[in-house]
Amino acid sequence: xxxxxxxxxxxxxxxxxxxxxxxxxxxxxxxxxxxxxxxxxxxxxxxxxxxxxxxxxxxxxxxxxxxxxxxxxxxxxxxxxxxxxxxxxxxxxxxxxxx
Numbered sequence: 001x002x003x004x005x006x007x008x009x010x011x012x013x014x015x016x017x018x019x020x021x022x023x024x025x026x027x028x029x030x031x032x033x034x035x036x037x038x039x040x041x042x043x044x045x046x047x048x049x050x051x052x053x054x055x056x057x058x059x060x061x062x063x064x065x066x067x068x069x070x071x072x073x074x075x076x077x078x079x080x081x082x083x084x085x086x087x088x089x090x091x092x093x094x095x096x097x098x099x
Contacts, residue, residue, distance in 0.1 A: 016079035025086035028094035035088035039099060041081060047074070 030038070043051070054071040057063045063071065089099040 015076055016083065019080055020083045023083050023087055025083050025090060028087070028090040028092075030088060030091035032092055032095050032097055035091040035099075038084045038088040039092075041084070043078075050074075 051071070051074050054063065054067055054074070057067065058071060092099050
């Protein structure tokens with residue numbers, strides 16, 4: 001999938017960037033229990049299969065506007081999960097634990 005290039009100013013206004021500032025993944029303040037719970041979060045198999053199908057259609061140039069919007073939402077959710085997982089891993093490391 002071809003990624004769109006955003007300016008630094010435009011990126012700072014995206015939902016992922018805003019949530020990143022709220023969550024502050026560089027602050028390892030979560031308890032080990034909370035961090036492990038976050039790391040256990042995952043997309044359901046049906047969602048993984050849907051994303052794979054959407055990505056395939058996108059690569060083939062067959063993605064319609066509604067499917068593009070759906071894929072974008074999956075990508076936003078994945079970006080949010082990535083931010084949460086980053087903080088969870090840092091929190092575990094701050095407690096001397098492995099993710």
